[in-house]
Amino acid sequence: MRRIIERDRFMTKQVFHVGNAAGFSTDRLDSAAPVVAALIASGAPSALFFETLAERTLAFAQRAKLADPEAGYTPDLEGFLRPVLKDCVAHGIPILGNFGAANPLGAAKAIHRLARELGLESIKVAVVEGDDVREGLRSMQVQAWEEEALFDVQRDDIVAANVYLGAQPIAEALALGADVVVTGRVTDSALALAPLIHHFGWTADDWDRMAAGVLTGHLLECGAQITGGYFADPGYKDVAGMASIGYPIVEVSDDGGLVVTKPTGTGGRVDTRTVKEQILYEIHDPANYLTPDVTLDLTSVQVMDLGPDRVQVTGAKGRPAPETLKVTISYAGGWLGEGEISYAGPGAAARARLAAATAQQRIETQYPGIDIRADVIGLVSIFDGDTGERAKGMQDTEWEDVRVRIAVNTEDQAVAAMAAREVETLYCAGPAGGGGVRRTVTPRIKTASCLVPRESVQPRFRLVPADE
């Protein structure tokens, strides 16, 4: 590491730019190009990352890999990278992504194929592995989150078990000169912290700088959620240009100072409000945001408008990281059966309620005790609880375009299918004017958050040769 730190100190410019172009696996595929253009135009040393791995995504990727050993990485990998790979390599902007999912090596091979197709002679692709602990799980001490009990690692329906790795192995992979670093499960924030560690030579126990880097990642990790996405509320929080919303960039100083912005010419907005909403997104205790790299304390964080689409964020404090690492264990979660049918015009809500009650009665008669929910979409279907008490108190008269939705949870795929089918029987045997039936049966995955000792996890990183 020492050699790398000295080299980087020699090269260091004062500000490093981190851009994000995806906040989840089915995010927009054309978001990266404006971000990369802005990074290049800035002339500042930069990195770009894609965050494509929600809590359950990895379990579904494991299932995909079981069906096809070459699969198991983010299906849209090529779609994400094709528009920007050549420019990033040409301008020395490393790309980082947890798009390796269940198969980082498979993703690395796919990136080499794409590079060849784009006429790039040779690029360096690194993988970070060691997050997948399913093989060794049965010999590990796995503590259930916030519980005294140990998690039952012997159960035979475990689909995936992945530890959230931190930034250090990613930073070391960058030190190999990687153009692209592919990971499986890592903390989202590690994808932003790692290039900062690599560039500035920050040490792992420089807690306030680690905190600033984790906050950088946290601000960026959901893409457009900090530039007006998941924010716009006409008349209250207006956002222009939603269809061409710009994805975010954070400009990071060596002292940990942060400025949030977005590419010029894109839609959306960055102001203190969009930034505050994202700072607290998915946060529980703001004094203790636990990551493998640092415990982040947000209680002193402040934001300040610096001008159009520029917000300064200060005050991130860090304390030592926890001794344990978080592991998400995914296991089979049964089946979700859903059926929907629409009613419109005078009396629509009353007909819909009759339809919902009819389907529910028939399903419960056939499958006593089944976990079922019946809604009329248009009558508090989202806000209501599972027992539907809010809907019961509503008047029918004003609702003239509503949709019945029946949903069941069951261990049995055939039961899920039959319950959904009951909704379709309402075409002929239900109330007047029911149309537009759709039904689906979906496998579910359950997840348990657990803790494992740091020593039981061995992160690995290496360059994957183009001909491997």
Add this chain to the structure above:
Amino acid sequence: MNKASNMIDVPLREIAHGRTGDKGDRANISIIPYEAEAFAYIADQLTDARMRDAFAHRGVSKVVRYDLPALGAFNFVLDDVLQGGVNGSLNLDGHGKSLSFIAMSINLRVPAELVESARKARETNESSV
């Protein structure tokens, strides 16, 4: 102190905005006043108990409020409000993405001038920090 005649009941949405996040069967809802002056009124009236009442029909088991005066925001953490979370819920919105708008409908009693200044702040896109 404000005169009682200046005080009006308004939905939280008139003076603050917020966002829901989820992890497992736990949701957090941020509440962010448009104007710094609104912070104290929210701190005083939007208690853990008040939020718990608003989500009682969703089976919420515990609510904790964290205050962030430096940021100018509150963070509420609600346990079991997702009735299974994205992996187990039968609700169409298993993530609970929409839930901040239940909070936005809670009425608070605040000075009329505060509602007016929040409205102006929204329209001019200016925010006090």
